[in-house]
Amino acid sequence: MASLQSLRGMVDLLPEQIGLWQHVEATAREQFRRAGIAEIRTPLLEVTELFARGIGEATDVVGKEMYTFLDRGERSCTLRPEGTASVVRAAIQHGLLSQGPQRLWYGGPMFRYERPQAGRQRQFHQIGLELLGFADACSDAEAIAVAWDLLAALGVGGLALELNSLGSAEDRARYRELLVAWLEQRRELLDADSQARIHSNPLRVLDSKHPGTQALLAEAPSLASALSDDSQARFAAVQQALAALEIPFVLNPRLVRGLDYYSHTAFEITSSQLGAQATVCGGGRYDGLVQQLGGPVTPAIGWALGMERLVLLLSQLERPLAAAPALDLYVVSRGEAATTQALALARLCRQAGLAVERDASGAAFGKQFKRADRSGARWAAVIGEQEAADGLVGLKDLRAAASDQEGAQADQRLSPAALLQALQAALKGP
RNA sequence: GCGGGCGUCGCCAAGUGGUUAAGGCAGCGGCUUGUGGCGCCGCCAUUCGGGGGUUCAAGUCCCCUCGCUCGCCCCA
Numbered sequence A: 001m002a003s004l005q006s007l008r009g010m011v012d013l014l015p016e017q018i019g020l021w022q023h024v025e026a027t028a029r030e031q032f033r034r035a036g037i038a039e040i041r042t043p044l045l046e047v048t049e050l051f052a053r054g055i056g057e058a059t060d061v062v063g064k065e066m067y068t069f070l071d072r073g074e075r076s077c078t079l080r081p082e083g084t085a086s087v088v089r090a091a092i093q094h095g096l097l098s099q100g101p102q103r104l105w106y107g108g109p110m111f112r113y114e115r116p117q118a119g120r121q122r123q124f125h126q127i128g129l130e131l132l133g134f135a136d137a138c139s140d141a142e143a144i145a146v147a148w149d150l151l152a153a154l155g156v157g158g159l160a161l162e163l164n165s166l167g168s169a170e171d172r173a174r175y176r177e178l179l180v181a182w183l184e185q186r187r188e189l190l191d192a193d194s195q196a197r198i199h200s201n202p203l204r205v206l207d208s209k210h211p212g213t214q215a216l217l218a219e220a221p222s223l224a225s226a227l228s229d230d231s232q233a234r235f236a237a238v239q240q241a242l243a244a245l246e247i248p249f250v251l252n253p254r255l256v257r258g259l260d261y262y263s264h265t266a267f268e269i270t271s272s273q274l275g276a277q278a279t280v281c282g283g284g285r286y287d288g289l290v291q292q293l294g295g296p297v298t299p300a301i302g303w304a305l306g307m308e309r310l311v312l313l314l315s316q317l318e319r320p321l322a323a324a325p326a327l328d329l330y331v332v333s334r335g336e337a338a339t340t341q342a343l344a345l346a347r348l349c350r351q352a353g354l355a356v357e358r359d360a361s362g363a364a365f366g367k368q369f370k371r372a373d374r375s376g377a378r379w380a381a382v383i384g385e386q387e388a389a390d391g392l393v394g395l396k397d398l399r400a401a402a403s404d405q406e407g408a409q410a411d412q413r414l415s416p417a418a419l420l421q422a423l424q425a426a427l428k429g430p
Numbered sequence B: 001g002c003g004g005g006c007g008u009c010g011c012c013a014a015g016u017g018g019u020u021a022a023g024g025c026a027g028c029g030g031c032u033u034g035u036g037g038c039g040c041c042g043c044c045a046u047u048c049g050g051g052g053g054u055u056c057a058a059g060u061c062c063c064c065u066c067g068c069u070c071g072c073c074c075c076a
Helices: A015-034 A048-055 A060-064 A084-093 A137-153 A169-184 A192-200 A211-217 A229-244 A307-316 A336-351 A365-375 A385-390 A416-428
Strands: A045-047 A067-070 A076-079 A102-111 A123-132 A159-165 A263-271 A279-285 A300-306 A329-333 A356-358 A379-383 A393-397 A412-414
Touching: A015 A102, A015 A123, A015 A137, A015 A307, A045 A048, A045 A084, A048 A060, A048 A076, A048 A084, A084 A102, A084 A123, A084 A300, A123 A137, A123 A307, A137 A159, A137 A229, A137 A263, A137 A279, A137 A300, A159 A229, A169 A192, A229 A263, A279 A307, A300 A307, A329 A336, A329 A365, A336 A356, A336 A379, A336 A385, A336 A416, A365 A379, A379 A385, A393 A416, A412 A416
Parallel strands: A329 A356, A329 A379
Antiparallel strands: A045 A076, A067 A076, A102 A123, A123 A300, A159 A263, A263 A279, A279 A300, A379 A393, A393 A412
Protein backbone atom coordinates (compact mmCIF):
# COMPACT_ATOMS: atom_id res chain seq x y z
CA MET A 1 0.00 0.00 0.00
CA ALA A 2 1.19 3.46 -0.85
CA SER A 3 -1.12 4.94 1.74
CA LEU A 4 0.32 6.20 5.00
CA GLN A 5 0.02 4.12 8.11
CA SER A 6 0.39 4.78 11.78
CA LEU A 7 3.81 3.96 13.22
CA ARG A 8 4.39 0.46 14.52
CA GLY A 9 2.98 0.05 17.98
CA MET A 10 0.96 3.26 17.77
CA VAL A 11 -2.69 2.36 17.49
CA ASP A 12 -5.82 4.29 16.69
CA LEU A 13 -8.81 3.99 18.97
CA LEU A 14 -11.85 4.04 16.73
CA PRO A 15 -15.28 5.42 17.70
CA GLU A 16 -16.57 1.90 18.27
CA GLN A 17 -14.05 1.31 21.07
CA ILE A 18 -14.17 4.72 22.69
CA GLY A 19 -17.21 3.94 24.81
CA LEU A 20 -15.29 1.32 26.74
CA TRP A 21 -12.34 3.63 27.31
CA GLN A 22 -14.54 6.44 28.53
CA HIS A 23 -16.26 4.03 30.86
CA VAL A 24 -12.93 3.02 32.38
CA GLU A 25 -11.83 6.63 32.67
CA ALA A 26 -15.07 7.71 34.29
CA THR A 27 -14.96 4.83 36.75
CA ALA A 28 -11.37 5.61 37.68
CA ARG A 29 -12.16 9.28 38.13
CA GLU A 30 -14.99 8.37 40.49
CA GLN A 31 -12.84 5.99 42.53
CA PHE A 32 -10.17 8.65 42.91
CA ARG A 33 -12.76 11.25 43.90
CA ARG A 34 -14.04 8.96 46.64
CA ALA A 35 -10.51 8.43 47.89
CA GLY A 36 -9.72 12.14 47.99
CA ILE A 37 -7.08 11.88 45.32
CA ALA A 38 -6.46 14.85 43.02
CA GLU A 39 -5.51 14.70 39.38
CA ILE A 40 -2.20 16.02 38.12
CA ARG A 41 -1.15 16.37 34.48
CA THR A 42 2.46 16.58 33.44
CA PRO A 43 4.12 16.94 30.02
CA LEU A 44 4.63 13.93 27.79
CA LEU A 45 8.14 15.12 27.08
CA GLU A 46 10.79 15.49 29.75
CA VAL A 47 14.52 15.98 29.97
CA THR A 48 16.13 12.58 29.50
CA GLU A 49 18.07 12.90 32.73
CA LEU A 50 14.86 12.74 34.74
CA PHE A 51 14.25 9.15 33.73
CA ALA A 52 17.90 8.17 33.76
CA ARG A 53 18.19 9.35 37.36
CA GLY A 54 14.74 8.35 38.50
CA ILE A 55 14.21 4.95 36.97
CA GLY A 56 17.81 3.80 36.90
CA GLU A 57 20.41 3.53 34.18
CA ALA A 58 20.63 -0.23 34.43
CA THR A 59 16.97 -0.91 33.81
CA ASP A 60 15.65 -2.12 30.47
CA VAL A 61 13.26 0.78 30.30
CA VAL A 62 16.05 3.33 30.38
CA GLY A 63 18.69 1.20 28.71
CA LYS A 64 16.88 0.25 25.55
CA GLU A 65 13.25 1.28 25.48
CA MET A 66 13.14 5.06 25.55
CA TYR A 67 12.11 7.37 22.75
CA THR A 68 14.96 9.82 23.08
CA PHE A 69 16.02 12.57 20.69
CA LEU A 70 17.70 15.95 20.58
CA ASP A 71 15.43 18.95 20.21
CA ARG A 72 16.34 22.06 18.25
CA GLY A 73 18.22 23.37 21.25
CA GLU A 74 20.35 20.20 21.32
CA ARG A 75 18.76 19.11 24.59
CA SER A 76 18.23 15.42 25.07
CA CYS A 77 14.49 14.88 25.43
CA THR A 78 12.52 11.71 26.13
CA LEU A 79 8.91 10.77 25.67
CA ARG A 80 7.89 9.61 29.12
CA PRO A 81 8.10 5.82 29.55
CA GLU A 82 6.18 5.92 32.84
CA GLY A 83 4.50 8.47 35.05
CA THR A 84 6.05 8.41 38.48
CA ALA A 85 9.24 10.31 37.73
CA SER A 86 7.31 13.17 36.11
CA VAL A 87 4.83 13.44 38.97
CA VAL A 88 7.61 13.53 41.52
CA ARG A 89 9.48 16.10 39.47
CA ALA A 90 6.39 18.29 39.28
CA ALA A 91 5.73 17.96 43.01
CA ILE A 92 9.28 19.06 43.78
CA GLN A 93 9.34 21.83 41.19
CA HIS A 94 6.13 23.43 42.48
CA GLY A 95 6.80 22.93 46.14
CA LEU A 96 3.75 20.74 46.65
CA LEU A 97 5.54 18.69 49.26
CA SER A 98 6.00 21.65 51.55
CA GLN A 99 2.21 21.91 51.65
CA GLY A 100 1.93 18.48 53.17
CA PRO A 101 1.42 14.97 51.87
CA GLN A 102 0.06 14.70 48.35
CA ARG A 103 -2.51 12.23 47.05
CA LEU A 104 -2.27 12.37 43.27
CA TRP A 105 -3.40 10.46 40.24
CA TYR A 106 -2.59 10.83 36.56
CA GLY A 107 -3.55 9.25 33.27
CA GLY A 108 -2.35 9.33 29.72
CA PRO A 109 -0.03 7.92 27.10
CA MET A 110 3.41 6.48 27.83
CA PHE A 111 6.03 5.46 25.29
CA ARG A 112 8.34 2.48 25.22
CA TYR A 113 10.24 1.28 22.18
CA GLU A 114 9.54 -2.46 22.32
CA ARG A 115 8.25 -5.11 19.93
CA PRO A 116 4.47 -4.92 20.12
CA GLN A 117 2.52 -8.00 21.16
CA ALA A 118 -0.75 -8.82 22.84
CA GLY A 119 -1.33 -6.21 25.55
CA ARG A 120 1.77 -4.23 24.65
CA GLN A 121 2.08 -1.22 22.37
CA ARG A 122 4.76 1.39 21.93
CA GLN A 123 2.34 4.12 22.83
CA PHE A 124 0.21 2.79 25.62
CA HIS A 125 -1.92 4.32 28.33
CA GLN A 126 -1.64 4.22 32.06
CA ILE A 127 -3.68 5.42 34.96
CA GLY A 128 -1.54 5.84 38.03
CA LEU A 129 -1.69 6.75 41.68
CA GLU A 130 1.04 8.36 43.75
CA LEU A 131 0.79 8.93 47.50
CA LEU A 132 3.66 11.24 48.41
CA GLY A 133 4.55 11.70 52.04
CA PHE A 134 2.91 8.57 53.38
CA ALA A 135 5.14 6.22 55.34
CA ASP A 136 2.85 3.90 57.26
CA ALA A 137 2.03 0.36 56.24
CA CYS A 138 -1.67 1.14 56.09
CA SER A 139 -0.99 3.60 53.28
CA ASP A 140 0.50 0.73 51.26
CA ALA A 141 -2.68 -1.23 51.80
CA GLU A 142 -4.80 1.82 51.01
CA ALA A 143 -3.06 2.38 47.70
CA ILE A 144 -3.55 -1.27 46.80
CA ALA A 145 -7.18 -1.12 47.87
CA VAL A 146 -7.90 1.79 45.55
CA ALA A 147 -6.58 -0.23 42.62
CA TRP A 148 -8.38 -3.36 43.75
CA ASP A 149 -11.68 -1.53 44.17
CA LEU A 150 -11.35 0.18 40.82
CA LEU A 151 -10.97 -3.18 39.13
CA ALA A 152 -13.89 -4.53 41.10
CA ALA A 153 -16.05 -1.53 40.18
CA LEU A 154 -15.33 -2.30 36.55
CA GLY A 155 -16.39 -5.88 37.06
CA VAL A 156 -13.05 -7.45 36.23
CA GLY A 157 -12.71 -10.80 37.92
CA GLY A 158 -10.14 -13.56 38.10
CA LEU A 159 -7.36 -11.31 39.31
CA ALA A 160 -4.51 -12.18 41.62
CA LEU A 161 -2.61 -9.80 43.86
CA GLU A 162 1.03 -10.76 44.23
CA LEU A 163 3.05 -9.25 47.03
CA ASN A 164 6.65 -9.01 48.09
CA SER A 165 8.95 -6.85 50.14
CA LEU A 166 12.26 -5.57 48.85
CA GLY A 167 13.23 -4.18 52.24
CA SER A 168 14.85 -0.83 52.94
CA ALA A 169 17.64 0.63 50.87
CA GLU A 170 20.11 -0.68 53.47
CA ASP A 171 18.58 -4.15 53.36
CA ARG A 172 18.84 -4.17 49.62
CA ALA A 173 22.42 -2.96 49.61
CA ARG A 174 23.40 -5.65 52.11
CA TYR A 175 21.51 -8.34 50.25
CA ARG A 176 22.90 -7.17 46.97
CA GLU A 177 26.44 -7.78 48.19
CA LEU A 178 25.55 -11.24 49.39
CA LEU A 179 23.82 -12.10 46.16
CA VAL A 180 26.52 -10.77 43.86
CA ALA A 181 29.14 -12.78 45.71
CA TRP A 182 27.00 -15.89 45.51
CA LEU A 183 26.25 -15.41 41.80
CA GLU A 184 29.88 -14.62 41.04
CA GLN A 185 30.88 -18.06 42.27
CA ARG A 186 28.41 -19.70 39.89
CA ARG A 187 28.81 -17.43 36.92
CA GLU A 188 29.32 -20.21 34.35
CA LEU A 189 26.11 -21.92 35.42
CA LEU A 190 23.93 -18.90 34.64
CA ASP A 191 22.25 -18.03 31.39
CA ALA A 192 23.76 -15.20 29.36
CA ASP A 193 21.20 -12.56 30.35
CA SER A 194 21.69 -13.29 34.01
CA GLN A 195 25.49 -13.22 33.72
CA ALA A 196 25.27 -9.78 32.22
CA ARG A 197 23.12 -8.64 35.11
CA ILE A 198 25.25 -9.87 37.98
CA HIS A 199 26.64 -6.43 38.61
CA SER A 200 24.28 -4.15 36.77
CA ASN A 201 21.04 -5.43 38.25
CA PRO A 202 21.56 -8.55 40.35
CA LEU A 203 18.08 -8.61 41.88
CA ARG A 204 16.60 -9.10 38.47
CA VAL A 205 18.49 -12.37 38.16
CA LEU A 206 16.10 -13.74 40.76
CA ASP A 207 13.29 -13.21 38.30
CA SER A 208 15.01 -15.06 35.45
CA LYS A 209 12.79 -17.41 33.50
CA HIS A 210 15.57 -19.74 32.46
CA PRO A 211 14.86 -23.15 34.03
CA GLY A 212 18.53 -23.84 34.73
CA THR A 213 19.04 -20.52 36.43
CA GLN A 214 15.86 -20.93 38.40
CA ALA A 215 16.89 -24.36 39.66
CA LEU A 216 20.19 -22.93 40.77
CA LEU A 217 18.51 -20.03 42.52
CA ALA A 218 16.61 -22.34 44.82
CA GLU A 219 19.71 -22.38 46.99
CA ALA A 220 20.58 -18.71 46.67
CA PRO A 221 20.38 -16.51 49.75
CA SER A 222 16.83 -15.26 49.95
CA LEU A 223 15.85 -11.65 49.94
CA ALA A 224 13.36 -12.26 52.75
CA SER A 225 16.03 -13.54 55.07
CA ALA A 226 18.10 -10.45 54.44
CA LEU A 227 15.39 -8.09 55.62
CA SER A 228 15.99 -6.29 58.89
CA ASP A 229 13.61 -6.83 61.79
CA ASP A 230 12.01 -3.48 61.10
CA SER A 231 11.47 -4.30 57.45
CA GLN A 232 9.97 -7.65 58.31
CA ALA A 233 7.63 -6.07 60.83
CA ARG A 234 6.62 -3.50 58.28
CA PHE A 235 5.86 -6.15 55.69
CA ALA A 236 3.81 -8.06 58.21
CA ALA A 237 1.83 -4.91 58.96
CA VAL A 238 1.00 -4.44 55.29
CA GLN A 239 -0.23 -8.00 55.09
CA GLN A 240 -2.35 -7.56 58.19
CA ALA A 241 -3.93 -4.43 56.76
CA LEU A 242 -4.76 -6.21 53.51
CA ALA A 243 -6.25 -9.08 55.46
CA ALA A 244 -8.37 -6.63 57.43
CA LEU A 245 -9.65 -5.23 54.14
CA GLU A 246 -10.32 -8.78 52.96
CA ILE A 247 -8.15 -8.31 49.91
CA PRO A 248 -6.63 -11.68 49.07
CA PHE A 249 -2.97 -11.86 48.09
CA VAL A 250 -0.23 -14.36 47.47
CA LEU A 251 3.38 -13.85 48.48
CA ASN A 252 5.79 -13.97 45.57
CA PRO A 253 9.42 -13.79 46.71
CA ARG A 254 10.56 -13.53 43.09
CA LEU A 255 8.60 -10.36 42.50
CA VAL A 256 11.34 -7.79 42.13
CA ARG A 257 10.02 -5.27 39.60
CA GLY A 258 12.01 -3.58 36.95
CA LEU A 259 12.51 -0.06 38.14
CA ASP A 260 15.25 0.85 40.56
CA TYR A 261 13.27 3.13 42.79
CA TYR A 262 11.20 0.54 44.58
CA SER A 263 11.76 -0.41 48.21
CA HIS A 264 9.76 -2.36 50.77
CA THR A 265 6.34 -3.20 49.33
CA ALA A 266 6.21 -4.36 45.71
CA PHE A 267 3.07 -5.75 44.14
CA GLU A 268 1.40 -6.72 40.91
CA ILE A 269 -2.16 -7.49 40.00
CA THR A 270 -2.26 -10.10 37.26
CA SER A 271 -4.81 -11.89 35.12
CA SER A 272 -4.47 -15.28 33.50
CA GLN A 273 -6.58 -14.09 30.58
CA LEU A 274 -4.12 -11.65 29.09
CA GLY A 275 -1.60 -13.82 27.28
CA ALA A 276 2.05 -13.28 28.01
CA GLN A 277 1.68 -9.76 29.37
CA ALA A 278 -0.34 -10.67 32.44
CA THR A 279 0.22 -7.66 34.66
CA VAL A 280 -2.72 -5.28 34.77
CA CYS A 281 -1.42 -3.13 37.57
CA GLY A 282 2.00 -2.88 39.17
CA GLY A 283 3.49 -0.72 41.83
CA GLY A 284 5.20 -0.38 45.12
CA ARG A 285 6.88 1.85 47.62
CA TYR A 286 9.63 4.25 46.56
CA ASP A 287 10.86 6.02 49.67
CA GLY A 288 14.11 7.17 48.10
CA LEU A 289 12.96 8.59 44.80
CA VAL A 290 11.88 12.07 45.82
CA GLN A 291 15.18 12.75 47.50
CA GLN A 292 17.07 11.24 44.60
CA LEU A 293 15.40 13.73 42.28
CA GLY A 294 16.39 16.63 44.47
CA GLY A 295 13.39 16.90 46.80
CA PRO A 296 12.98 16.52 50.53
CA VAL A 297 13.15 13.07 52.09
CA THR A 298 9.66 11.80 51.32
CA PRO A 299 8.27 8.31 51.72
CA ALA A 300 5.88 7.38 48.93
CA ILE A 301 3.90 4.58 47.38
CA GLY A 302 2.18 4.28 44.03
CA TRP A 303 1.07 2.11 41.17
CA ALA A 304 0.30 2.22 37.49
CA LEU A 305 -2.43 0.41 35.69
CA GLY A 306 -2.31 -0.53 31.99
CA MET A 307 -5.36 0.75 30.18
CA GLU A 308 -4.96 -1.44 27.10
CA ARG A 309 -4.79 -4.55 29.24
CA LEU A 310 -7.74 -3.48 31.28
CA VAL A 311 -9.81 -2.76 28.18
CA LEU A 312 -8.72 -6.14 26.81
CA LEU A 313 -10.10 -7.83 29.91
CA LEU A 314 -13.31 -5.82 29.81
CA SER A 315 -13.96 -6.58 26.16
CA GLN A 316 -13.63 -10.27 26.96
CA LEU A 317 -16.49 -9.93 29.38
CA GLU A 318 -18.92 -9.67 26.47
CA ARG A 319 -21.18 -7.56 28.54
CA PRO A 320 -21.90 -4.73 26.15
CA LEU A 321 -21.71 -1.36 27.81
CA ALA A 322 -23.79 1.63 26.90
CA ALA A 323 -24.65 1.50 23.23
CA ALA A 324 -23.85 4.33 20.86
CA PRO A 325 -25.02 7.71 22.11
CA ALA A 326 -28.69 8.02 21.29
CA LEU A 327 -29.68 10.67 18.81
CA ASP A 328 -32.82 12.63 19.52
CA LEU A 329 -33.53 14.05 16.11
CA TYR A 330 -32.53 13.36 12.52
CA VAL A 331 -33.21 16.18 10.09
CA VAL A 332 -34.02 15.34 6.52
CA SER A 333 -34.22 17.91 3.75
CA ARG A 334 -34.28 18.31 0.00
CA GLY A 335 -33.75 21.49 -1.97
CA GLU A 336 -31.57 24.50 -1.37
CA ALA A 337 -33.92 26.67 0.70
CA ALA A 338 -35.13 23.65 2.63
CA THR A 339 -31.59 22.56 3.46
CA THR A 340 -30.68 25.97 4.80
CA GLN A 341 -33.75 25.80 7.04
CA ALA A 342 -32.83 22.26 8.07
CA LEU A 343 -29.43 23.48 9.17
CA ALA A 344 -31.03 26.28 11.19
CA LEU A 345 -33.46 23.83 12.78
CA ALA A 346 -30.63 21.46 13.71
CA ARG A 347 -28.75 24.31 15.33
CA LEU A 348 -31.80 25.57 17.20
CA CYS A 349 -32.38 22.13 18.69
CA ARG A 350 -28.69 21.63 19.50
CA GLN A 351 -28.58 24.93 21.34
CA ALA A 352 -31.48 23.62 23.40
CA GLY A 353 -29.46 20.52 24.30
CA LEU A 354 -30.84 17.91 21.89
CA ALA A 355 -28.60 15.52 19.98
CA VAL A 356 -29.25 16.23 16.34
CA GLU A 357 -27.86 14.90 13.11
CA ARG A 358 -28.61 16.45 9.73
CA ASP A 359 -28.63 14.50 6.50
CA ALA A 360 -26.45 16.41 4.09
CA SER A 361 -26.77 14.09 1.15
CA GLY A 362 -29.68 15.78 -0.62
CA ALA A 363 -30.65 12.27 -1.73
CA ALA A 364 -34.18 11.01 -2.26
CA PHE A 365 -36.28 11.10 0.89
CA GLY A 366 -36.47 7.33 0.88
CA LYS A 367 -32.70 7.14 1.28
CA GLN A 368 -32.61 9.82 3.90
CA PHE A 369 -35.28 8.13 5.98
CA LYS A 370 -33.45 4.87 5.73
CA ARG A 371 -30.43 6.55 7.26
CA ALA A 372 -32.64 8.28 9.80
CA ASP A 373 -33.89 4.90 10.89
CA ARG A 374 -30.40 3.42 11.12
CA SER A 375 -29.09 6.38 13.05
CA GLY A 376 -31.23 5.28 15.97
CA ALA A 377 -32.82 8.71 16.28
CA ARG A 378 -36.16 8.87 17.98
CA TRP A 379 -37.67 11.48 15.65
CA ALA A 380 -37.20 12.67 12.13
CA ALA A 381 -37.84 16.22 11.00
CA VAL A 382 -38.65 16.73 7.36
CA ILE A 383 -38.22 19.89 5.34
CA GLY A 384 -39.08 19.69 1.66
CA GLU A 385 -40.09 22.36 -0.79
CA GLN A 386 -43.60 22.59 0.61
CA GLU A 387 -42.45 22.99 4.21
CA ALA A 388 -39.75 25.43 3.19
CA ALA A 389 -42.33 27.59 1.49
CA ASP A 390 -44.65 27.48 4.52
CA GLY A 391 -41.89 27.91 7.08
CA LEU A 392 -42.97 24.65 8.71
CA VAL A 393 -41.28 21.40 9.61
CA GLY A 394 -42.73 17.90 9.34
CA LEU A 395 -42.26 15.83 12.49
CA LYS A 396 -42.31 12.08 12.50
CA ASP A 397 -41.93 9.74 15.46
CA LEU A 398 -39.66 6.95 14.25
CA ARG A 399 -40.11 4.82 17.35
CA ALA A 400 -43.80 5.11 18.06
CA ALA A 401 -45.75 1.89 17.79
CA ALA A 402 -48.17 3.63 15.46
CA SER A 403 -45.50 4.24 12.88
CA ASP A 404 -45.06 0.53 12.36
CA GLN A 405 -46.83 1.08 9.11
CA GLU A 406 -43.81 2.18 7.22
CA GLY A 407 -44.23 4.83 4.66
CA ALA A 408 -46.64 6.83 6.76
CA GLN A 409 -46.34 10.54 6.16
CA ALA A 410 -45.13 12.90 8.83
CA ASP A 411 -47.44 13.01 11.81
CA GLN A 412 -47.73 16.76 11.93
CA ARG A 413 -46.37 20.03 10.66
CA LEU A 414 -45.10 22.59 13.11
CA SER A 415 -43.07 25.74 13.24
CA PRO A 416 -39.45 25.14 14.30
CA ALA A 417 -40.10 26.65 17.72
CA ALA A 418 -43.20 24.53 18.25
CA LEU A 419 -41.33 21.42 17.14
CA LEU A 420 -38.58 22.08 19.64
CA GLN A 421 -41.13 22.58 22.41
CA ALA A 422 -42.90 19.37 21.51
CA LEU A 423 -39.67 17.38 21.58
CA GLN A 424 -38.57 18.88 24.88
CA ALA A 425 -41.94 18.09 26.41
CA ALA A 426 -41.76 14.51 25.15
CA LEU A 427 -38.20 14.07 26.46
CA LYS A 428 -39.16 15.35 29.89
CA GLY A 429 -42.30 13.24 30.12
CA PRO A 430 -42.42 9.52 30.87
C1' G B 1 17.25 -7.41 19.10
C1' C B 2 15.72 -12.92 18.31
C1' G B 3 11.99 -16.86 16.99
C1' G B 4 6.92 -18.79 14.92
C1' G B 5 2.33 -17.63 12.06
C1' C B 6 -0.04 -14.54 8.45
C1' G B 7 -0.81 -10.71 4.33
C1' U B 8 -6.81 -11.55 -1.94
C1' C B 9 -12.08 -4.87 -2.22
C1' G B 10 -13.64 -0.58 3.84
C1' C B 11 -14.76 -5.61 6.81
C1' C B 12 -15.25 -11.16 6.50
C1' A B 13 -13.73 -14.64 2.87
C1' A B 14 -13.28 -18.65 -1.61
C1' G B 15 -9.08 -19.72 -4.55
C1' U B 16 -3.51 -25.17 -3.58
C1' G B 17 0.26 -23.16 -11.67
C1' G B 18 -4.00 -22.68 -16.91
C1' U B 19 -8.55 -18.65 -20.22
C1' U B 20 -12.56 -12.92 -17.93
C1' A B 21 -10.08 -13.21 -9.43
C1' A B 22 -16.39 -16.74 -6.09
C1' G B 23 -19.57 -15.17 -2.26
C1' G B 24 -21.30 -12.40 2.15
C1' C B 25 -21.50 -7.61 4.98
C1' A B 26 -21.10 -2.43 4.39
C1' G B 27 -21.58 1.41 0.59
C1' C B 28 -23.87 3.57 -3.86
C1' G B 29 -27.99 3.70 -7.63
C1' G B 30 -32.90 1.85 -9.04
C1' C B 31 -37.86 -0.68 -8.45
C1' U B 32 -40.60 3.79 -4.94
C1' U B 33 -39.45 12.70 -8.59
C1' G B 34 -41.54 13.68 -0.93
C1' U B 35 -41.10 9.60 3.58
C1' G B 36 -37.58 4.08 7.28
C1' G B 37 -36.95 -1.33 9.12
C1' C B 38 -38.56 -6.63 4.21
C1' G B 39 -37.80 -7.94 -0.91
C1' C B 40 -35.87 -7.69 -5.88
C1' C B 41 -32.37 -5.58 -9.70
C1' G B 42 -27.81 -3.17 -10.87
C1' C B 43 -22.80 -0.97 -9.57
C1' C B 44 -18.56 -1.75 -6.44
C1' A B 45 -10.29 -5.59 -6.84
C1' U B 46 -7.28 -4.61 -15.14
C1' U B 47 -5.79 -7.02 -9.50
C1' C B 48 -4.12 -10.50 -5.15
C1' G B 49 1.18 -5.78 0.73
C1' G B 50 5.62 -4.24 -2.52
C1' G B 51 9.86 -5.67 -5.79
C1' G B 52 12.52 -9.23 -8.49
C1' G B 53 12.78 -14.34 -10.52
C1' U B 54 11.13 -19.44 -12.49
C1' U B 55 7.42 -20.84 -16.36
C1' C B 56 4.28 -20.99 -22.69
C1' A B 57 1.27 -19.56 -18.21
C1' A B 58 1.64 -17.27 -11.01
C1' G B 59 -2.86 -14.80 -6.20
C1' U B 60 -1.06 -19.74 -6.46
C1' C B 61 6.39 -21.90 -6.88
C1' C B 62 11.40 -19.35 -5.36
C1' C B 63 14.21 -15.01 -3.42
C1' C B 64 14.20 -10.21 -1.22
C1' U B 65 11.48 -6.47 1.22
C1' C B 66 7.51 -4.13 3.99
C1' G B 67 3.55 -4.75 7.30
C1' C B 68 0.47 -7.30 10.83
C1' U B 69 0.35 -10.90 14.65
C1' C B 70 1.85 -14.28 18.64
C1' G B 71 5.98 -15.49 21.66
C1' C B 72 11.20 -14.57 23.88
C1' C B 73 13.23 -10.43 26.53
C1' C B 74 10.88 -6.83 29.58
C1' C B 75 6.88 -4.58 31.62
C1' A B 76 1.48 -1.47 32.40
